[in-house]
Every structure is written in C-alpha cells, then in structure tokens.
Amino acid sequence: MAKVKYYYDEDTLSYRKISVKKGDYYRKILFSFLGVILTAFVGFIGFSQIIKSPTERAQERELKNLKFHYELLGKRMDETSEILNQLQERDNNIYRSYFEANPIPEEQRKAGFGGVNRYKNLEGFDNSDLITNLTKEVDILSKQMVVQSKSLDEIVALAKEKKDMLASIPAILPVKKGDFxxxxxxxxxxxxxxxxxxxxxxxxxxxxxxxxxxxxxxxxxxxxxxxxxxxxxxxxxxxxxxxxxxxxxxxxxxxxxxxxxxxxxxxxxxxxxxxxxxxxxxxxxxxxxxxxxxxxxxxxxxxxxxxxxxxxxxxxxxxx
The missing domain is CATH 2.70.70.10 (Glucose Permease (Domain IIA))
Structure with missing residues (x-):
C-alpha cells in the first residue's frame, strides 16, 4: 500500500493530505524510466570502449601488421636506392668513361615529377604520410631505374660497336703479377x-x-x-x-x-x-x-x- 503524505497548512494550523495528480504520477514514472535507459546507454558506451569486439581486435591487429610491413618495405626501398646509386656512379665513372660517352647529368637521374598532385587520393587517412612517402619513393626509384636501364642499353650498343676498341685499350700489366x-x-x-x-x-x-x-x-x-x-x-x-x-x-x-x-x-x-x-x-x-x-x-x-x-x-x- 502506498504511503500517504501530508503537509502542514499554516492557514488552518493543521495537517492536510497531499493529493498527487494522475498526470504528475505518470510523468514521474516516465522520467524514471528514461533515466534508467540513459544510464544503461552511457554504461554500454563506456564498456564498449574498454571491451572491444573480436572483429575490432582483428582489425586493429591487421592495421598494426600493415604498418609494420610498410615500414619494412621502406627500409628495403632505402637499400635498393643505395644499390642503384652505386650502379649509377659506376655507370658514369667507369662504363661510360671506357666508351668515351658523356655521363648522365645528376639532375636528369634525380628528376622528380611536376604538375598536379599525384598523391591527392592518398590524403585523409590515418597513415596518409607513411603511404604517400613510400609511394613517392617507389615512383622516384622506378624513374631512376628506367634512366639507368636506357643507359645500360646504350653501353651495350657501344660495346658491340667498339669491341675492337676494348681489346685494343692497354688494360693489363706489361709484366705478370709476382714478377716485379x-x-x-x-x-x-x-x-x-x-x-x-x-x-x-x-x-x-x-x-x-x-x-x-x-x-x-x-x-x-x-x-x-x-x-x-x-x-x-x-x-x-x-x-x-x-x-x-x-x-x-x-x-x-x-x-x-x-x-x-x-x-x-x-x-x-x-x-x-x-x-x-x-x-x-x-x-x-x-x-x-x-x-x-x-x-x-x-x-x-x-x-x-x-x-x-x-x-x-x-x-x-x-x-x-
């Protein structure tokens, strides 16, 4: 049975019964219900931030794995670039020198890409800088390899034309090693x-x-x-x-x-x-x-x- 509540009426100097209107009663019930729902929702959101679903955990692992492999690929790109630099130096200072061909200018070998932003579609992601930088390195390295490949084709052509010259250049010691x-x-x-x-x-x-x-x-x-x-x-x-x-x-x-x-x-x-x-x-x-x-x-x-x-x-x- 619900408790009956009273209030003190100073005019009559007596206690009078508090009567609750039906609309106020239902409004109170509604607000209580909404409070419970809101509390439950906030609790669920907080809990979901702490406890991730198996799918979310799998996606997070995949992202970390992709980032690791991007960084590993970047290191390999640096190693490949260093090998290409050595090949370019030998090409200019040895191969082309032997055949009396002009060296390829550094600005031609290292030329970049002008015009519009080629990497705009890679912007706006969490790891955009990593992906964009790696893509730029791949593009530059590819262009340098094309230049070097054409140079080697030219060297091969010169070698075929100058086979007699190669045999004629004084390229060995006149006395055997160990005899002098x-x-x-x-x-x-x-x-x-x-x-x-x-x-x-x-x-x-x-x-x-x-x-x-x-x-x-x-x-x-x-x-x-x-x-x-x-x-x-x-x-x-x-x-x-x-x-x-x-x-x-x-x-x-x-x-x-x-x-x-x-x-x-x-x-x-x-x-x-x-x-x-x-x-x-x-x-x-x-x-x-x-x-x-x-x-x-x-x-x-x-x-x-x-x-x-x-x-x-x-x-x-x-x-x-």
Whole structure:
C-alpha cells in the first residue's frame, strides 16, 4: 500500500493530505524510466570502449601488421636506392668513361615529377604520410631505374660497336703479377743519372733481367729499335688514340709492322739505355699525351691490389 503524505497548512494550523495528480504520477514514472535507459546507454558506451569486439581486435591487429610491413618495405626501398646509386656512379665513372660517352647529368637521374598532385587520393587517412612517402619513393626509384636501364642499353650498343676498341685499350700489366716490384710512378722525381728534377711519364717495374714483357692491348708494332735514352724500346700503336712504350729491354722479339694481341710476348726486361738497374719503363699515351698507366690495369687487378700498387708508385724511386 502506498504511503500517504501530508503537509502542514499554516492557514488552518493543521495537517492536510497531499493529493498527487494522475498526470504528475505518470510523468514521474516516465522520467524514471528514461533515466534508467540513459544510464544503461552511457554504461554500454563506456564498456564498449574498454571491451572491444573480436572483429575490432582483428582489425586493429591487421592495421598494426600493415604498418609494420610498410615500414619494412621502406627500409628495403632505402637499400635498393643505395644499390642503384652505386650502379649509377659506376655507370658514369667507369662504363661510360671506357666508351668515351658523356655521363648522365645528376639532375636528369634525380628528376622528380611536376604538375598536379599525384598523391591527392592518398590524403585523409590515418597513415596518409607513411603511404604517400613510400609511394613517392617507389615512383622516384622506378624513374631512376628506367634512366639507368636506357643507359645500360646504350653501353651495350657501344660495346658491340667498339669491341675492337676494348681489346685494343692497354688494360693489363706489361709484366705478370709476382714478377716485379714498382720502382717509380707517374710523378715528378729526381732523375737517378742526370740528377735533374724531371717528370716521370710512366711506371718503372723492377724485375730480374730476362723477365717476360707482354703487350697490354691489341695493336701494331710502330717501332722496335735501340735508343740512347730508352735502350731497346718498343712502341705499340693500339689505334683509338692509344699508344704504349716498353723501354730498357734486354731483348725484343717483335719487329716493326707486326700485329700483336693483348698478352703476346714482345720482349724481356733489361738494363739498356739510361738505367741504373734492371727494370721495365712503361708508358701509356692517349691522343699523344702521356697518362698515368695505373688507371689502365682494370683487366688485371682487384681493388686491394690496385690500392697497393698505387701506394707503391707514389712512395718509390725512379730507376731511369
């Protein structure tokens, strides 16, 4: 049974019964019901933020996994880019140099993409920066690879056209590895006999008398004669602007006009002419100018051997 409520009436100085209107009664019930519903809804929202559904947890794991693989792919892209940079450097400084082709300008290799925003459709997502940056790297790398691929196609074409030139370039040591020591390199030095400061235009290889000397490239014997300065000396014309000189020989086994191939025996180390000890004086000329022979041993030397030979040529003394 519902409780009966009273209030004190000051006019009559007596307690009077409180009568509740039916509309107020139902309104009170409605508000109570709505309060319960609202409390339940707020509680559900809070609970759902703490306790995620299996589908939500699976999606969250998938997003984390995708982000991890994007970052991993980015690292691999950086590694690929570094390898491509090395290939581009070798292409410009070695391959194209060998064939006397102009190097590809850096701005052409590294050129970006102009015009409209190519990546607008990737904006507006939680990881837009990550996806956009990676896509840009892929596009730039792809463009650089296209440029490098075309360059290699050009190198192949040059190689086919200049097969004879490759065989003619003086690309090996004139004395076998292990048969010599470097006595002097391409530099200024005091002549051991004339006692004057003079530029040494070649390299001196000290070796016992009779050590074999070989042609460093295909060509034709231009001269094989005796000289007061060089003693027994051989000049080979390799065409394409290249010539080589082999001096102070003890014996020559070729004659003027004879054709030779790279690696053919042409004479033996000696001590003829202006020389203080048994050795081979070797020069390389390009377009009638003496050039450093050490740059033409790529057919014989590893990187370590090249470095050791270069160091020895800078530190040693001349024998002629």
């Amino acid at each position: 020591y470097v006595a002097s390199g391409f530099k200024m030095r005091m002549h051991p006999i004339l006692k004057i400061n003079k530029f040494h235009k070649g390299m001196d290889f000290t070796a016992p008398k009779g050590t074999p000397v070989y042609a460093s490239g295909n060509g034709k014997i231009h001269r094989a004669q005796r000289s007061s300065t060089f003693g027994n000396v051989i000049y080979i014309d390799h065409n394409y602007g290249y010539k080589t000189i082999y001096a102070h020989l003890s014996k020559m086994v070729v004659k003027r006009g004879e054709s030779v191939k790279r690696g053919d025996l042409i004479g033996y180390v000696g001590n003829t002419g202006l020389s203080v000890a048994s050795h081979l004086h070797y020069e390389v000329h390009k377009n009638d100018r003496a050039v450093n022979p050490i740059n033409f041993y790529y057919g014989d030397l590893s990187l370590d051997e090249f470095a050791n030979l270069q160091r020895a040529s800078e530190e040693s003394q001349s024998y002629d």
